Amino acid sequence: DTGVSQDPRHKITKRGQNVTFRCDPISEHNRLYWYRQTLGQGPEFLTYFQNEAQLEKSRLLSDRFSAERPKGSFSTLEIQRTEQGDSAMYLCASSARAGTGWNEQYFGPGTRLTVT
Amino acid sequence: AQKVTQAQTEISVVEKEDVTLDCVYETRDTTYYLFWYKQPPSGELVFLIRRNSFDEQNEISGRYSWNFQKSTSSFNFTITASQVVDSAVYFCALSGQYGNNRLAFGKGNQVVVIP
Numbered sequence: 757d758t759g760v761s762q763d764p765r766h767k768i769t770k771r772g773q774n775v776t777f778r779c780d781p782i783s784e785h786n787r788l789y790w791y792r793q794t795l796g797q798g799p800e801f802l803t804y805f806q807n808e809a810q811l812e813k814s815r816l817l818s819d820r821f822s823a824e825r826p827k828g829s830f831s832t833l834e835i836q837r838t839e840q841g842d843s844a845m846y847l848c849a850s851s852a853r854a855g856t857g858w859n860e861q862y863f864g865p866g867t868r869l870t871v872t
Numbered sequence: 873a874q875k876v877t878q879a880q881t882e883i884s885v886v887e888k889e890d891v892t893l894d895c896v897y898e899t900r901d902t903t904y905y906l907f908w909y910k911q912p913p914s915g916e917l918v919f920l921i922r923r924n925s926f927d928e929q930n931e932i933s934g935r936y937s938w939n940f941q942k943s944t945s946s947f948n949f950t951i952t953a954s955q956v957v958d959s960a961v962y963f964c965a966l967s968g969q970y971g972n973n974r975l976a977f978g979k980g981n982q983v984v985v986i987p
Contacts, residue, residue, distance in 0.1 A: 787973070789974070789975075791975075796979070796980075797979055797980075798876075798963050798965070798977030798978055798979050798980050799917070799963075799975070799977050800977070801974040801975065801976075804972055804974065811972060812972050812974070845915065847917065849917075849975075851973070857969050857970065857973075858973050859922075860905075860907060860919050860922045861919070861973075861975060862919060863909075863916060863917035863918075863919075864916070865914070865915060865916045866915055866916065868915075
């Protein structure tokens with residue numbers, strides 16, 4: 757059973773550049789989540805999709821951030837005009853339906869972004 | 873709003889000692905889930921347990937055990953006879969049963985097991 761995968765694992769970029777990350781969830785998991793984790797902190801929710809619909813965005817997600825999940829499969833997270841404060845680990849998670857609720861979220865290895 | 877507090881930041885134990893990690897949560901939901909995740913040095917969050925708010929039974933899985941006490945809003949985690957491979961950051965998290973099920977994480981406990 758293939759887990760959640762993320763690409764790239766590491767990204768170093770210069771301030772002002774655009775970056776895009778990809779997440780492939782566990783097959784048949786309807787929900788896909790993006791979180792951001794900074795050093796010494798727990799992950800913080802950014803946004804989530806149910807199938808292809810983006811249902812909620814955190815206030816942490818500024819206008820420079822955009823996420824998509826075309827066809828309800830993989831998802832991309834793009835950051836435009838990166839700032840040093842965007843340096844963090846970006847985590848993707850997916851979960852499957854369970855009755856009227858949802859199962860636990862399984863996380864990918866993350867993409868570590870460093871903005872210089 | 874949902875909030876998780878993990879008071880201890882770094883805990884060092886000698887191998888074979890037991891270690892208990894405290895987790896206190898706040899939520900207005902009547903139905904919710906509690907979780908523990910492990911984040912080893914490799915960085916990937918590994919799911920350990922999910923607990924429904926209606927199920928207050930304690931759980932044991934190998935050397936891991938969990939104590940859920942709704943009266944004190946706590947969901948504590950104990951590692952018995954710790955091993956070096958247990959060295960990691962452990963996160964407690966909370967989500968509502970319905971809606972977006974976003975996870976609200978605590979700040980984590982860094983566990984260092986000294987051989």
